[in-house]
Amino acid sequence: MNPTSNPLSIRVDPRGDPFISIGEYCSRFGLGGVAFDRADYRILYANTSFQQMVGRLSNEVIGRSFGLLLAEDCRQRFFADVCQLSAKYDVGLQYDYQLASSESGCHWIRLSFTRDSSTVESVGTLSTLVMDISNEKRLASELQASNKSLHVREQQLRQMVESTAEGVVFISPAGRYLQLNESAARMLGYSATDLVGKSIFDLMDAEAARITANQLGEHRREMAFVHEAKLKHRLGYEVWLLSSSSPIFDSVGTFLGLRCLTIDITHRKRSEELIKNATAANAKLELLSDREREVFDWVVSGAMNKEIAKRLDISDKTVERHRSNLMKKLGVRSLAELVRISLTAEMLVR
Secondary structure, X not given: OOHHHOOOEEOOOOOOOOOEEHHHHHHOOOOEEEEEEOOOOEEEEEOHHHHHHHOOOHHHHOOOEHHHHEOHHHHHHHHHHHHHHHXXXXXXXXXXXXXXXXXXXXXXXXXXEOOOHHHHHHHXXXXXXXXXXXXXXXXXXXXXXXXXXXXHHHHHHHXXXXXXXXXXXXXXXXXXXXXXXXXXXXXXXOOHHHHOOOEHHHHOOHHHHHHHHHHHHHOOOOOOEEEEEEEEOOOOOEEEEEEEEEEEEOOOOOEXXXXXXXXXXXXXXXXXXXXXXXXXXXXXXXXXXXXXXXXXXXXXXXXXXXXXXXXXXXXXXXXXXXXXXXXXXXXOOOHHHHHHHHHHHHOOOO
16 A cells, blocks of 8 residues: 555654554544545545445545535535634644435534644645544434423433433432433443442542532532543443433422433543643654654664664764663653654654
């Protein structure tokens, strides 16, 4: 494969050998990866997850204008948003758009741009991570409609408990699960019967439990609000949930617990963590001098000191000195740590 044919290729070898494709890496987490021409918005690359989001095969996406995949009332805003990227040079930007209508219904996506000047200016290509936020948009719409009247809210809640893909949870004042649907339980790897009576704090670390306990106390006197919570999946990994919680009171005003509508936002949190780590790694590399950066690139490509000295026309001792200095600046002690910084920094390079 020609390295230049994939605008999302990550490179850690200055000689240009492809190492890993960020687009296909993101597919493992259900994230779309797209690169398109900055001048005419023509799609140059789209990973498998993005193709699934838009319901089209690769040959139906590549070469097509990105704007044509969006609903008509979103296209002009998309073109304007892309144009303003040049005005916000170093800022990571996110935009939400509705896709063009399809037989499967209304779908929304979120584009996350992280700009790299050398690539954008030299190749005229923009690349973006794409997340399917249809569930978030649908939940927001349902929550807005549910506030119109108590009667309508209760009818919608009853229907959601029976059939919705979102989680519906009732929590006692002490933080125990009173009732929940199977969708909510599956987010954590359990069945609904496994969790009834169990304390929500048992699924959290100490810090998350403290924050949730404070929120539970505030709910006794506050109105509904949206919040995020980190819980432990049955298999041991972290799950992030976005919940809209409302307090429940009896006829005399006694606090009975919380009613929560919940969606899983773990993929979104992971993508945010990728961007955060890549930004931090690039900031570290900015501390290196030009010569140290050259030595760094050759070191992480696997070259020995003598080979580096020959290629850069410097002595072995000079290479050793630069290598020692750059490791001190980056705060690492091993080659493995250097490679990790390189991979992380270039993970979102366009």
